[in-house]
Amino acid sequence: MSERSLETAAWTWVPPLAFAAVFLVLWATGANEAWFYRLNGWSEVTGPQLWAGITIFGDALVLLALALPILWYRPQWAWALLMAAIVTTVVTHTMKPWLALPRPAAVLGAEAITIIGPELRAKAMPSGHAAAALTLAGALVPAMKSRSARAAVLLFATLVAVSRVVVGAHWPMDVMAGALIGWLSGMIALRLMGDRTWMTNRVAVGILTLIFAGCAVALFFARTGYPGTYGIQVAVAIACLGFAALILRQAREPMTDA
Numbered sequence: 001m002s003e004r005s006l007e008t009a010a011w012t013w014v015p016p017l018a019f020a021a022v023f024l025v026l027w028a029t030g031a032n033e034a035w036f037y038r039l040n041g042w043s044e045v046t047g048p049q050l051w052a053g054i055t056i057f058g059d060a061l062v063l064l065a066l067a068l069p070i071l072w073y074r075p076q077w078a079w080a081l082l083m084a085a086i087v088t089t090v091v092t093h094t095m096k097p098w099l100a101l102p103r104p105a106a107v108l109g110a111e112a113i114t115i116i117g118p119e120l121r122a123k124a125m126p127s128g129h130a131a132a133a134l135t136l137a138g139a140l141v142p143a144m145k146s147r148s149a150r151a152a153v154l155l156f157a158t159l160v161a162v163s164r165v166v167v168g169a170h171w172p173m174d175v176m177a178g179a180l181i182g183w184l185s186g187m188i189a190l191r192l193m194g195d196r197t198w199m200t201n202r203v204a205v206g207i208l209t210l211i212f213a214g215c216a217v218a219l220f221f222a223r224t225g226y227p228g229t230y231g232i233q234v235a236v237a238i239a240c241l242g243f244a245a246l247i248l249r250q251a252r253e254p255m256t257d258a
Contacts, residue, residue, distance in 0.1 A: 007147075008142060011141055011142055011144075011150055011154075012141075012142040012187060015134075015137070015138075015141070015154060015179075015183055016138075016180055016183045016184055016187070019134075019176045019179045019180040019183065020176075020180055022172075022176050023173055023176035023177060023180065026172055026173050026176070027173060032171050032172055032173045033108075033171075035165075035172045036104055036108075036113075036165055036171050036172055037113075039162060039165040039166055039172065040104070040113055040114050040165055040166060040168055041114065042166045043114055043116060043166055043167075044114070048114075048116045048167075048227070049227070049228050051116055051163045051166040051167055052116050052117060052167065052226040052227055052228060052229050053226075053228070053229055053232055054159055054160055054163040055116075055117070055129060055160065055163040055164060055166075055167050055169075055226060056224050056226055056229045056232060056233065057133060057156070057160045058127075058128070058129025058130060058132045058133045058160045058161070058163070058164070059129065059132070059222075059224055060085070060089070060128075060132055060215075061215045061216075061218050061219055061222055062219065062233070062236055063085065063132045063133070063135070063136055064082075064085065064211075064212055064215035065212060065215045065216035065219060065236055065237060065240040066136070066236065066240060067081050067082065067212045067215075068209070068212045068213065068216065068240040068241070068243040068244050068247070069239075069240065069243045070140070071205065071208055071209060071212060071243070071247060072243045072246055072247050074143075075199050075200050075204075075205055075208070076193065076194070076195050076196070076199050076200075077139060077140060077143060077190070078208060078212075079193050079199050079208065080139045080143075080186070080189040080190040080192075080193040081135070081136060081139040081140075081186065081189070082208065082211070083189040083192075083193060084135045084138065084139050084182075084185040084186040084188070084189035084190075085132070085135055085185075087185045087188075087189065088131050088132065088135045088181060088182050088185040088186075091131075091181055091185070092126050092128045092131050092178065092181060093128075095125065095126055096123040096124075096125070096126070096128075097123060099123075099124075099125050100122070100123065101123070101124040101125045101174075102121065102122060102124060103120050103121050103122060103123075103124040103169065103170065103171070103174075104124075104168055104169075104170070104171060105119050105120065105121050105168060106121040106122065110168075113168050114166075114167075114168055115167065115168035115169075116166070116167040116168060116226065116227070117167055117169070117224070117225045117226040117227065118169075118225035118226075119168075120169050124170060124171060124174050125170075125171070125173065125174045125177050125178075126174055126177035126178035126180075126181055127161065127164045127169070127170045127174040127175045127177070127178035127179075128178060129160065129161070129163075129164050129169075129170075129178070130160070130161035130164055130170070130174070130175045130176075130178030130179045130182065131178035131179065131181045131182035131185075132182060133156075133157040133158075133160035133161055133179075133182065134157050134158075134161060134178070134179040134180075134181075134182030134183045134186065135182035135183070135185050135186045136153070136157060136182075136186065137153050137154050137157035137158075137182075137183065137186065138182060138183035138184065138185060138186025138187040138190070139186035139187070139189055139190050140153055140186070141153055141154055142187055142190055143190055158179070161175045161178065161179050162175065164178075167226070202251045205247065205251060206247075206248065206251050209244050209247045209248060209251075212240070212244065213240075213241060213244040216236070216237045216240040216241050216244065217237065217241070219233040219234070219236060219237040220233075220234065220237055
């Protein structure tokens, strides 16, 4: 196995193994609540606005809108992201009511913790926002070549996951479970989808563009409940719709013989 193959394998498998290991350690040691308090207190140092802004990047609409620049750059990755997002959504929304675990506000009391945004009390595990963020990372990081790009995407996705504890919405174990589900969904979708010719077909790309553009437009009307974040939603929507315009413009250009 070449050095590049080993590096790709490391970027592919180390993150999910780390998420699983942290989950098991928290479960085995009973440290879930203690680590919740540690992480939940971070906003006292940074202020709440930072984490409100970070956490909305785990919203499904934001995630799918961000697929537009990915679609413009590499359609195959965008297809993998869409397939992975569907799987992640089905898995998380099946597990949440089945497990029916209480969130921190229901166990510890809303007055005893820091809550930024809506007060959520039920269907704790797994964290949907963490799963969404790591779905994006899992579908991109293994395919990337640049170490700095890989690190940046993984770091930001992890921050989004951690933000769910900081805003008081989830336990650390919820976040690790969601992160593991999301990463595996993204990674497997990337492997299964591969590099198929139809993915770059004009009709296929056009359909995918309209789907993601619809998500971007929806951001103008969506209310996440997190204070001071609407401007971020609008900025993301406008930027991503700009990429949609670029994609559709390219699709209309006549093909020329080489």
